[in-house]
Amino acid sequence: MSVLRRREIAILFYVVPMLFLVFEYFTGIGSESSSALIGWAIILSTFTYLIGGFAIFRLHILNIAKQKGEWPYSVILITSFALFLGLAYTYQPGYKWVLENVYTPLTIIMFGFVGFYAATALFRGARIRNFNAGLLIICAIFLMLYNAPIGEAMWPGFKTIGGWLKDVPNTGVMRAVTIGVAIGILATFVRALLGLETSYLGGK
Amino acid sequence: MAAEKKEKIIKISSVNQDRIIFLLLFLVIAIPMIVPLGLPVPISSTTSKFYDTVEGIQEGATVLWCTSMGFSIWYNTGPGEIATFRHIFRLVRERHIKFIVFAEGAEDAAIDRRIIAEHCDTSGLTYGEDYVDLGWIPGGEAALAGVVTDFQSTVETDYKGTPISQIPMLKDIKSGEEIDVFGFSSGSMIDRFMRQWAPFRKPILLNMIAIGVPLCMPYIEKGMVTAYINGQRGGAEYEKILGQLGMGSSFIDAQSMVHLYIIIMIIVVAVWSINRRKKGI
Amino acid sequence: MFVVGRRFELIVFVVICLTMYFFIERAKRGKVPEIRPLPALQALDEGVGRAVELGSSVHFTTGVSGLADAFAPQTIAGLAIMNKVAKVCGEYAIPMRYTACRSYMIPIAEDMIRSGYAFGGRPEMYSDDMVVYVGEAQTAFQAAVVSYLMDEKPAVNFMFGGVQAEAIQTLGAAAVAGCMQFAGTARMFYFPFILCLCDYSLIGEELFAAAAAVSGENIQLGTIRGQDVSKFLVLALLILGIILTTAGTALFKRLVGW
Numbered sequence: 001m002s003v004l005r006r007r008e009i010a011i012l013f014y015v016v017p018m019l020f021l022v023f024e025y026f027t028g029i030g031s032e033s034s035s036a037l038i039g040w041a042i043i044l045s046t047f048t049y050l051i052g053g054f055a056i057f058r059l060h061i062l063n064i065a066k067q068k069g070e071w072p073y074s075v076i077l078i079t080s081f082a083l084f085l086g087l088a089y090t091y092q093p094g095y096k097w098v099l100e101n102v103y104t105p106l107t108i109i110m111f112g113f114v115g116f117y118a119a120t121a122l123f124r125g126a127r128i129r130n131f132n133a134g135l136l137i138i139c140a141i142f143l144m145l146y147n148a149p150i151g152e153a154m155w156p157g158f159k160t161i162g163g164w165l166k167d168v169p170n171t172g173v174m175r176a177v178t179i180g181v182a183i184g185i186l187a188t189f190v191r192a193l194l195g196l197e198t199s200y201l202g203g204k
Numbered sequence: 205m206a207a208e209k210k211e212k213i214i215k216i217s218s219v220n221q222d223r224i225i226f227l228l229l230f231l232v233i234a235i236p237m238i239v240p241l242g243l244p245v246p247i248s249s250t251t252s253k254f255y256d257t258v259e260g261i262q263e264g265a266t267v268l269w270c271t272s273m274g275f276s277i278w279y280n281t282g283p284g285e286i287a288t289f290r291h292i293f294r295l296v297r298e299r300h301i302k303f304i305v306f307a308e309g310a311e312d313a314a315i316d317r318r319i320i321a322e323h324c325d326t327s328g329l330t331y332g333e334d335y336v337d338l339g340w341i342p343g344g345e346a347a348l349a350g351v352v353t354d355f356q357s358t359v360e361t362d363y364k365g366t367p368i369s370q371i372p373m374l375k376d377i378k379s380g381e382e383i384d385v386f387g388f389s390s391g392s393m394i395d396r397f398m399r400q401w402a403p404f405r406k407p408i409l410l411n412m413i414a415i416g417v418p419l420c421m422p423y424i425e426k427g428m429v430t431a432y433i434n435g436q437r438g439g440a441e442y443e444k445i446l447g448q449l450g451m452g453s454s455f456i457d458a459q460s461m462v463h464l465y466i467i468i469m470i471i472v473v474a475v476w477s478i479n480r481r482k483k484g485i
Numbered sequence: 486m487f488v489v490g491r492r493f494e495l496i497v498f499v500v501i502c503l504t505m506y507f508f509i510e511r512a513k514r515g516k517v518p519e520i521r522p523l524p525a526l527q528a529l530d531e532g533v534g535r536a537v538e539l540g541s542s543v544h545f546t547t548g549v550s551g552l553a554d555a556f557a558p559q560t561i562a563g564l565a566i567m568n569k570v571a572k573v574c575g576e577y578a579i580p581m582r583y584t585a586c587r588s589y590m591i592p593i594a595e596d597m598i599r600s601g602y603a604f605g606g607r608p609e610m611y612s613d614d615m616v617v618y619v620g621e622a623q624t625a626f627q628a629a630v631v632s633y634l635m636d637e638k639p640a641v642n643f644m645f646g647g648v649q650a651e652a653i654q655t656l657g658a659a660a661v662a663g664c665m666q667f668a669g670t671a672r673m674f675y676f677p678f679i680l681c682l683c684d685y686s687l688i689g690e691e692l693f694a695a696a697a698a699v700s701g702e703n704i705q706l707g708t709i710r711g712q713d714v715s716k717f718l719v720l721a722l723l724i725l726g727i728i729l730t731t732a733g734t735a736l737f738k739r740l741v742g743w
Contacts, residue, residue, distance in 0.1 A: 025488075026491050026494075026498075027487055028487075034353070035350065035354035038353065038354075038358075039358060041346040042341070042342060042346045042350055045342055045344065046342045046343070049621070052588040052621045054588075055588040055591065099314055103275070107275040107276050107311075107624050108276060108278060110627050110654075111277065111624065111650070114650060116226050116229060117653050117656070117657025117658065118657070118678070119466065120222055120225060120657050121653070121657055121660070121678050121682050122469065122470055122473075122681065123469060125681020126470045126474055126681070127473060128474045129477075137470055140470070141470065141471075143418075144466065148437070148463035149437060149440075149456060150463065150464060153243065153244045159248075166421060167421065167425065170421055171422055173673075174418065174421055174673070175422045177689070178395070178422055179716070180689065180690065183501065183716060183719070184693065185558060186501050186715070187708050188558045188561070190502050190505040190509070190711075191704070191708060196509070196704050222661055276623070345555075391650075392649065393555070393674075395555060
């Protein structure tokens with residue numbers, strides 16, 4: 001048992017499939033095994049949802065048992081979860097009603113707040129402290145008017161300039177960011193290969 | 205007295221400033237929705253290209269579409285998604301195109317079912333022969349990879365639980381080679397779709413949230429993404445081209461007004477900050 | 486043996502990996518590259534000090550992204566910074582809270598914070614309640630974090646990692662709640678919000694450099710240098726491609742498609 005708990009075993013499980021997939025990508029050898037590995041990854045990812053569900057239940061049941069913090073909300077959460085799950089398997093129209101009239105509006109509301117906070121962010125941050133900040137704000141205005149139909153209706157130049165900003169400088173920068181991210185991922189790959197990347201094992 | 209009053213007006217607490225901003229924003233969104241302004245919606249070249257690409261799908265082709273947006277951005281990418289589905293279903297009827305739909309997230313599976321049931325005309329079409337909904341395929345990028353490398357092993361049933369061996373239109377689908385057109389909607393980075401699907405060098409259609417389009421430009425500019433819909437505006441334009449106005453068209457006035465409001469706010473704040481700097485505050 | 490069209494890719498891949506390996510080994514042998522001072526790191530003490538003055542707490546999150554997606558390197562960097570923040574909190578005897586959106590982050594975060602407080606000299610201050618898991622959904626995470634920030638009004642809000650849309654809400658709510666804010670991500674999407682709403686920020690590669698700097702590990706610093714040199718190699722390749730293509734030859738295209 002102690003052998004299985006050794007970090008080296010976990011690192012092997014992490015590194016060997018990664019190496020195999022890279023090998024298959026460049027040589028084309030072992031495509032079927034590679035597909036099988038991807039299938040296993042899909043199955044494992046499904047299990048993480050179970051872990052998530054278990055963790056949520058554990059947390060909130062403990063809250064209720066110890067009557068800790070806002071434990072009435074934990075009761076509501078577990079009741080809602082059980083009700084929703086029950087409806088999904090026993091009464092489809094009810095499940096659909098809850099999904100369309102409760103879950104969807106709540107989800108959309110949470111995302112709707114983003115707009116309000118974005119307005120706050122702009123209000124606090126849109127100050128022309130220097131040339132770069134001023135240039136940023138001017139570009140933002142052109143891009144916003146490019147995206148809104150009223151911009152083009154006001155003056156066709158907004159579409160032209162906004163489109164150019166999107167297609168030329170933005171694309172160049174995004175390419176650079178994409179390359180940077182890819183190199184960052186390669187760095188993680190090399191560190192994992194050398195057994196230096198152990199954050200997934202927790203702590204130092 | 206006037207100077208004192210002016211001083212007081214300037215010193216609105218930050219909490220109240222936020223409240224004023226939020227209230228004005230709410231009014232700017234709500235009023236155009238209640239009283240449509242009828243602002244013009246010019247059709248952009250990107251939406252025209254998307255329409256032309258879909259319209260150009262050959263007879264008997266197989267289209268694979270992945271919904272990956274979630275309910276949270278429904279009002280941004282939903283109009284484009286509905287319009288795309290309507291367009292493709294028309295082609296399914298006219299040109300016997302095979303339409304395969306699946307979802308990357310659990311919420312997206314519900315979105316697909318909702319769009320097909322409430323917004324698409326499936327009369328005269330046979331489920332399993334003309335179109336199929338595979339439901340949610342978990343795994344993220346692994347699922348996207350699995351669908352195009354070993355379809356039969358990755359996808360075992362459709363959303364109803366029917367084994368795909370019993371679904372006539374899926375019998376010959378082994379990998380991405382059998383797919384003629386790929387398409388997907390997204391609310392975030394599209395790198396994973398490009399990594400898995402671009403190597404097949406087939407047309408790829410994209411329904412993207414507006415804020416994400418600049419991030420996708422490297423792929424769009426290179427032609428890896430053949431055509432895209434630009435968020436809510438693109439959805440409204442697509443509805444106009446199809447002649448079936450819907451959600452996108454009803455919200456486009458509000459979108460224009462919000463953009464104007466934000467721009468006016470930015471200009472006011474910028475001018476105010478320059479003024480304060482000049483006064484040495 | 487190799488797939489056609491991927492041979493050049495393999496060469497670039499191997500060269501970049503070897504470059505990283507070279508600089509990691511070099512750093513192990515003591516030739517550690519220097520990283521310029523990062524204001525966000527230098528101000529960590531100031532931030533936690535604000536919590537001492539206000540008698541408040543510190544909130545930290547790495548966002549919705551975890552260790553199983555393309556943003557894993559950013560989450561890892563965020564965890565390294567969290568370890569440092571926990572150490573500083575231990576030194577100043579300030580409670581901190583970490584909000585997790587992935588269940589597998591719980592044991593990792595618990596370990597990081599526990600060891601941070603131990604290094605800070607206050608291992609007894611740590612409790613498992615410091616790590617709060619709010620479910621896998623982004624909207625649930627947003628609701629929980631915004632609620633916490635508005636109710637508890639911690640003195641400082643830290644947000645480092647591969648953040649997604651929750652960054653806008655979290656940072657906005659923290660700004661409204663009056664928190665001092667530190668944030669960092671390599672996700673360009675969210676740079677504007679971080680720059681507008683935060684007192685100190687780390688954008689792009691600064692996040693990885695900061696993680697390397699706080700870890701103090703030579704290997705991390707060597708990796709940063711390796712990445713920088715790799716970028717120069719890619720840049721050289723790009724320039725070569727531009728010159729060859731502009732000159733009208735199809736050589737570069739043939740090379741890339743080899």
